[in-house]
Amino acid sequence: STRNCPWKMNQLPPKSPVASPVSESTNSRVEALDNLSMDSFWLEVENIKQSVEAEQEECSLADVKTQEEGEAEAEWLQDAGLSELLGDPASDKDNLVLLSTLTKTQAAAVQRRLDTYSRSRRRKNKHPVRDVRDIFGVASSEETAAEKEESSPDPLWHNLRTSNTQRKTQDYSCKVRNPGKEEVFNMDVAYSEQAAVLLKGSFLSESRKLKDGNTLIRFKIPKGRLGVTRIGDLSAQDMKKIPTLALIELTALCDILGFELKRNKAAKLKTTEKRLFGVPLNTLLENDQKLLPNTKVPLLLQALLSCLEKRGLETEGILRISGSQTRIKSLEQKLERDFYSGLFRWDEVHQNDVSGLLKRFIRELPAPLLTAEYLPAFAAVQNIPDLKQRLQALNLLILILPEPNRNTLKALLEFLSKVVARENNNKMNLWNVSTVMAPNLFMHKGLPNKIPEGKEKQLAEGAADVVRMMIHYQDLLWTVSSFLVAQVRKLNESNSKRYQFCDKRIKNLLRKIHADKDKVEKNQGEPSKIVKVHASLLLKDSLEVHLNNATRVADVLRQFQKNLCQNGWNIVNTVNLLKCNNSMECTNLLLYEVGGNIGEHCLDPDTYLLDLYHINPHAEWIIKQNPSYPRMF
Numbered sequence: 001s002t003r004n005c006p007w008k009m010n011q012l013p014p015k016s017p018v019a020s021p022v023s024e025s026t027n028s029r030v031e032a033l034d035n036l037s038m039d040s041f042w043l044e045v046e047n048i049k050q051s052v053e054a055e056q057e058e059c060s061l062a063d064v065k066t067q068e069e070g071e072a073e074a075e076w077l078q079d080a081g082l083s084e085l086l087g088d089p090a091s092d093k094d095n096l097v098l099l100s101t102l103t104k105t106q107a108a109a110v111q112r113r114l115d116t117y118s119r120s121r122r123r124k125n126k127h128p129v130r131d132v133r134d135i136f137g138v139a140s141s142e143e144t145a146a147e148k149e150e151s152s153p154d155p156l157w158h159n160l161r162t163s164n165t166q167r168k169t170q171d172y173s174c175k176v177r178n179p180g181k182e183e184v185f186n187m188d189v190a191y192s193e194q195a196a197v198l199l200k201g202s203f204l205s206e207s208r209k210l211k212d213g214n215t216l217i218r219f220k221i222p223k224g225r226l227g228v229t230r231i232g233d234l235s236a237q238d239m240k241k242i243p244t245l246a247l248i249e250l251t252a253l254c255d256i257l258g259f260e261l262k263r264n265k266a267a268k269l270k271t272t273e274k275r276l277f278g279v280p281l282n283t284l285l286e287n288d289q290k291l292l293p294n295t296k297v298p299l300l301l302q303a304l305l306s307c308l309e310k311r312g313l314e315t316e317g318i319l320r321i322s323g324s325q326t327r328i329k330s331l332e333q334k335l336e337r338d339f340y341s342g343l344f345r346w347d348e349v350h351q352n353d354v355s356g357l358l359k360r361f362i363r364e365l366p367a368p369l370l371t372a373e374y375l376p377a378f379a380a381v382q383n384i385p386d387l388k389q390r391l392q393a394l395n396l397l398i399l400i401l402p403e404p405n406r407n408t409l410k411a412l413l414e415f416l417s418k419v420v421a422r423e424n425n426n427k428m429n430l431w432n433v434s435t436v437m438a439p440n441l442f443m444h445k446g447l448p449n450k451i452p453e454g455k456e457k458q459l460a461e462g463a464a465d466v467v468r469m470m471i472h473y474q475d476l477l478w479t480v481s482s483f484l485v486a487q488v489r490k491l492n493e494s495n496s497k498r499y500q501f502c503d504k505r506i507k508n509l510l511r512k513i514h515a516d517k518d519k520v521e522k523n524q525g526e527p528s529k530i531v532k533v534h535a536s537l538l539l540k541d542s543l544e545v546h547l548n549n550a551t552r553v554a555d556v557l558r559q560f561q562k563n564l565c566q567n568g569w570n571i572v573n574t575v576n577l578l579k580c581n582n583s584m585e586c587t588n589l590l591l592y593e594v595g596g597n598i599g600e601h602c603l604d605p606d607t608y609l610l611d612l613y614h615i616n617p618h619a620e621w622i623i624k625q626n627p628s629y630p631r632m633f
Helices: 028-053 071-079 093-101 104-123 132-136 141-148 155-170 191-199 242-257 281-291 299-311 325-338 351-363 375-383 387-400 403-421 430-442 456-472 482-496 503-522 553-567 609-615
Strands: 182-184 218-220 529-534 543-547 589-595 598-602 620-625
Touching: 028 325, 028 430, 028 456, 071 104, 071 242, 093 242, 093 482, 104 191, 104 242, 191 242, 191 387, 242 387, 242 482, 281 299, 281 403, 299 351, 299 403, 325 351, 351 430, 375 387, 375 430, 375 456, 387 403, 387 456, 403 430, 403 456, 430 456, 482 598, 529 609, 543 553, 543 609, 553 589, 553 620
Parallel strands: 182 218, 529 620
Antiparallel strands: 529 543, 589 598, 589 620
């Protein structure tokens, strides 16, 4: 069966009889809980294997080719929007504007990949690509010295690797930070820049890894003057720029931490004639959107989660206790036949069978939900010693995910949070849920396995820990960092000027971009400003707002509702304005920033508008109804 179906070869092997040493200071109660819940992990692995062995004929795996030297770097540069650096004449030269937005650590990450690619090309006697110093500016004495020492090991990398080796024996024996205290999670400064600063201090001397769900640290994102941006607050046009920027930043962060960011090539599986299980997410959504426009999560997954939320959250051992494989297979066939016709009877299905269908749906996706390309990166997050930096890497990985995968993952994690919230009744705490779901997210028949012997327990615990972090910190992870939003603004500003690129003018271009930036900054000294806020879908008139240093979005929305009630404005759709307990707070209204250096941006209620005006003076501000509230017209 191993030859016919790849699951046994490419997944986490059975539990090792030899447990890894644990420090005496580790809480024995936590250790007992972890050992018990890890049994759930291995039980889930066995259930998965049994379900696959019964369908060996359906398994088909394409060989994954080993990449030649330079291929990975070339793919990275293309995915990072920098294919022009490879000498591709067909690429969009506007992508070079991206270079002007990069931080020092991000630029260094690009330079490393381009240098590696250049060396591989020279070895193959092909035409040399442009030198990275032509892109990033003049060559310093340090760069010249670095070029002479290309073959010598990087001392920074050497120190990090040495430190990482020393940390391997203390993964779970570290000190736990004060669980009752909130820690600041800074999103204003690039994560890689923060890591570079910490590297100069005592960061490497302390390793922290937490396993007790009750001691997870609470992080708080400090709201700057521009507020916080969540995934979904930016327009689709601007969100398309985020994965490229996040990939560059993640690579820079891994470089600083001394971890190699490996990406897989997607393996090709046989196509299926099914309509629900084993169908790519994009295809599912295309079919679902024909029935229900603007669908962002597959309708089948929504139905499975809805059924479990209504009748399964209180079920003891939900997700952990497996339903009948025979019934689950029969239910899958019925769903394929009757789901879209509406004839499937959910009330007749046992909840453990529904949870089995849910896990089967996730496993049967032709590509992993976390994507074939980045599944190794998600798994490698466990190797980062500091919890905050693990979360930084996860935040970037989630931003890199394709939108269908990200939306589907969020729907799943929200449901898992509801399961954990009913822990007293269903006996499924955060660690239990994480260990049961980890095999379903990290095991995939389309990917090869390269697990070193004796590492099974460590990798299993690490995978469960990553799932646990995604469940517990999902609000933080679904936030777009302020530094990425700032880079999107710079990209939009530069693209709007439609610079004409050529090799000899790149340096002049970068100087001009920074000169234009200085001009904007000189205009940021105005103490107050009068602006107009539009609400064309609600009323014909616009609202004049006097901005000062204390004016926030919430203040403008309160003023807007007050004027509606007191001044008798010419209202277009009265029914759009829903009263909120007769309070002046109107939570069904949102203020959007539209145009200028942003496509469309839903603003945080705590955004200070004068600061925003200085950053984007050419934008319009428009009040709209919150799309999460039911429309009444």
